[in-house]
Amino acid sequence: MSAHLEVEGVSKAFGGLRALSLCSLSVEKGSIAGLIGPNGSGKTTLFNVITGYVRPDAGTVTLGGTPITSARPDEVFALGLGRTFQLTRIFARLTVLENMLVATQRKEGWLRSVARPAASSAEQRRAIELLDFVGLTRLASAKAGTLSYGQRKLLELAYVLVADPSVILLDEPAGGVNPTLINEIRERILALNSEGKTFLVVEHNMEFVMGLCHTVTVMHQGSAIVTGTPDAVRSDPRVLDAYLGGGEEQDDDIAVG
Amino acid sequence: MSARRESGVAASPDAPAVPLGGSGRRRAAIGAAWIAFGAALIVFPVVFSNPTVTTIGVFTLVYMTSATAWNGFAGFSGYVPLGHAVFFGVGGYTLALVALHLNMAGGYAMFALVPLGGIAAAVIAVPFGLIALRTRRHTFVVITIAVFFIVQLLAFNLGFTQGSSGVQIPTPLWTAATFNDRFYYAALIVLALAVLVVWGIRRSRFGLQLLAIRDDEDRARGLGVKVQRVKLVGFVLSGVTVGMAGGIYAFFVGQIYPQFAFDPLFDVTVALMAFFGGLGTISGPLLGALLLEPIQQYLTLQYSVGSLYLIIYGALFLVVILAMPRGVIPTAGEYLQMRRARRVERADGRSPAATPSVEVAPLGRASR
Numbered sequence: 038m039s040a041h042l043e044v045e046g047v048s049k050a051f052g053g054l055r056a057l058s059l060c061s062l063s064v065e066k067g068s069i070a071g072l073i074g075p076n077g078s079g080k081t082t083l084f085n086v087i088t089g090y091v092r093p094d095a096g097t098v099t100l101g102g103t104p105i106t107s108a109r110p111d112e113v114f115a116l117g118l119g120r121t122f123q124l125t126r127i128f129a130r131l132t133v134l135e136n137m138l139v140a141t142q143r144k145e146g147w148l149r150s151v152a153r154p155a156a157s158s159a160e161q162r163r164a165i166e167l168l169d170f171v172g173l174t175r176l177a178s179a180k181a182g183t184l185s186y187g188q189r190k191l192l193e194l195a196y197v198l199v200a201d202p203s204v205i206l207l208d209e210p211a212g213g214v215n216p217t218l219i220n221e222i223r224e225r226i227l228a229l230n231s232e233g234k235t236f237l238v239v240e241h242n243m244e245f246v247m248g249l250c251h252t253v254t255v256m257h258q259g260s261a262i263v264t265g266t267p268d269a270v271r272s273d274p275r276v277l278d279a280y281l282g283g284g285e286e287q288d289d290d291i292a293v294g
Numbered sequence: 295m296s297a298r299r300e301s302g303v304a305a306s307p308d309a310p311a312v313p314l315g316g317s318g319r320r321r322a323a324i325g326a327a328w329i330a331f332g333a334a335l336i337v338f339p340v341v342f343s344n345p346t347v348t349t350i351g352v353f354t355l356v357y358m359t360s361a362t363a364w365n366g367f368a369g370f371s372g373y374v375p376l377g378h379a380v381f382f383g384v385g386g387y388t389l390a391l392v393a394l395h396l397n398m399a400g401g402y403a404m405f406a407l408v409p410l411g412g413i414a415a416a417v418i419a420v421p422f423g424l425i426a427l428r429t430r431r432h433t434f435v436v437i438t439i440a441v442f443f444i445v446q447l448l449a450f451n452l453g454f455t456q457g458s459s460g461v462q463i464p465t466p467l468w469t470a471a472t473f474n475d476r477f478y479y480a481a482l483i484v485l486a487l488a489v490l491v492v493w494g495i496r497r498s499r500f501g502l503q504l505l506a507i508r509d510d511e512d513r514a515r516g517l518g519v520k521v522q523r524v525k526l527v528g529f530v531l532s533g534v535t536v537g538m539a540g541g542i543y544a545f546f547v548g549q550i551y552p553q554f555a556f557d558p559l560f561d562v563t564v565a566l567m568a569f570f571g572g573l574g575t576i577s578g579p580l581l582g583a584l585l586l587e588p589i590q591q592y593l594t595l596q597y598s599v600g601s602l603y604l605i606i607y608g609a610l611f612l613v614v615i616l617a618m619p620r621g622v623i624p625t626a627g628e629y630l631q632m633r634r635a636r637r638v639e640r641a642d643g644r645s646p647a648a649t650p651s652v653e654v655a656p657l658g659r660a661s662r
Contacts, residue, residue, distance in 0.1 A: 088516060090512070090515075090516070109515070110512075110515040110516045111515050111516075111517075111518045111519055111520050111521070113516075114516060114517055114518040115518050119516075119517075120516060122513070126510050126512070126513040127509075127510070127513070128505070128506050128509035128510055128513070128514075129509055129510075130505070130508070130509050131502075131505055131506065131509060135502060135505070138499075138502060139502060139503065139506040139514060139517050139519065140517040140518065141499075142518050143499070145499075147500070147523060147524075147527045150498065150499045150500040150503070150524075151494065151495065151498050151500040151527065151531075152494070152498065153498060153499055154497055154498060154499065155497060155498060155499045155501065155502040156499070156502075196517065197517075199517075200517075200518060
C-alpha cells in the first residue's frame, strides 16, 4: 500500500478568503477515503485544485508520483483521475449514450477528430457495458435532460468510468438521493473498489461515509485537521469542535450555555 | 425538407425518449428529400433562366452557405459570434486584390481565387478565435462585434485596400444569357461543400465534443475534452467557408467596398436565418436562407428601398421568437413526431412512450 494521490501543503485564497491553507492529504492505492467537514471548510475547493479547475497558490498535487499541480482538467482526466460534481452536471441535450462517449479518450489530432465518427463500435460497446453496470441501458437513447436526479448521479459515475480512471473523486454522491439509490451507489462503489479503484468521497451523510470509507479525513477552515479510521475520527474531540464551534470563543459559549 | 425529423441538437429535453417505429423508412425518406432538394437546386437556373431570378438565386446560395457555416459553429458550440462578416469581407477582398495585382482578366481562373479567400479567412480566424474564445456568452458576442468594427475600420483606412473607393473586380466576358449560371454553379459547389462539412462535423467525434461544450463546457473539460482547441477548430472551419462565400459574392457583384464587404447586417441576417430554420440543425439554416434572402432581394428590387427588408426581418424575428423559439425545423419535426405517436397509439390502443425499448439509435444518424 502506498499513497496514490498525494496533496501537500496546498493553499488557495479567493480575494481575502482563504479557502485552503496548507492542506495535506494522502490517499492509499485501492482505498476508499472519506472527506468530511462543515460547509465552507474547503472540500470542494480541494477537489477543484486536485482536478485542475483551480490552480493553487502554493503546494503540490501528485498522482501516482506524477505531479499534476498545474495540469488542466482534461489532462488530469486523461492521466486517470475522474470526478463527479456536487450538483450533477450532465450534457442535458445529448442522449445518455452520447454523454458516455464524450468521455471516451483518444489520442488523435484535430483533423482526425473532425474526420472520424463519434464512436467506434468497440467504444459504443464499452459505453453500453458501463450503462449496464449502473442500470441505465434502457435509457441509452433518451436525452440526458429527461433523467431523474438520482439517474443523473449514476450517469455521472458511469461516464467518469469510461476512461478507466485509477482514482475517482465523488462530490456528495448520496446528496439528495433516496435511500434505495444510496444503497445502489454504495454497492457500485464497493464493486469498483474491489477491482482496485481508489476513491475519495466528500459526503455529509455520516452513516454513508462511516460505513463505506477505510479512512476519513476531517477538514476545517481550509486544512485537514484529523485523518484516521472512521471510529477514531468519530471519537476525536477536535472533530466535534470543528462541527459544533468555529474557534475558542464559541467553545466558551457552548461551555457557558 | 418537411420530412426531416426533429433535430437531436435542438430538441427539447421533454422529447419522447424512446425512438418510435419506422426509423429505417424515415431515414430513406430523409435521404430522398435531400436528393430531391439537391436536384432542384441543380436544375433551377435551367428552368428559371430569367437573369433577375438567377441573380436572386446566386445571392440566396451565398447566404445559404454563410448561414450553414455560421450555424456549424454557433449552433453546435452554443457560442454566438456576430463578427463573421470579417471572414466574408476578407474572402471578398482577397479575391479582388489578388486579381488586381495579378492583372487577371475576368474568367474561370477567377474562381480559383475563391479557396484562396477561404485560406485568408482562416489566417484571420486563428488570432481572432484565440482572443475571442477566451471569453464566454455575452462577452464573446461583444468581442466578436468589436473585432468586426476594427477590421471594417482597417478596410477603410489601410492603403492596400484602397479605402472607401473600393476595388473593381474584372468582369468576365460571358454571354449575358448564361452569365449568372456560372456564378450560380460555383456558389452551389461551395454550398455543397459547406453542407458536407457541417454534416461531417455532426457525425464526428469533434462534433460530439462541440455539443458537449454547448451543454456544459466545464464538465466537458473534466472529461478530457480539449475545449480551447475544439472551439478554435470549429470557429476556423466556419470562417473558411464564410470566406469562400464572400469570394463568390465579391466576384459576382464585380466590385467591393468596405461598407458592403464588412456589413454589420451580415451577421444579423445570417443569425436570423439560422434561428428561423432551427439553430443547430443542418436543414434549418438552408431553409431560413432559402426563404429570407429572396424576400430581401425581391423587396430591394421591387421597391428599390434597400432597408425595407429590415422591417420585415424584425417582425419575422419577433414571430419566430414568440411562436417557435427553436425554429421551424425542430418545431415541425416535433409536431410530426407527435402526430405519428398519436397514430401509433390509436392503432395499438396504448401509449407508445410507455413501452420501454433497449434499441439504441445509431449515432449521428438518428439525431441530426
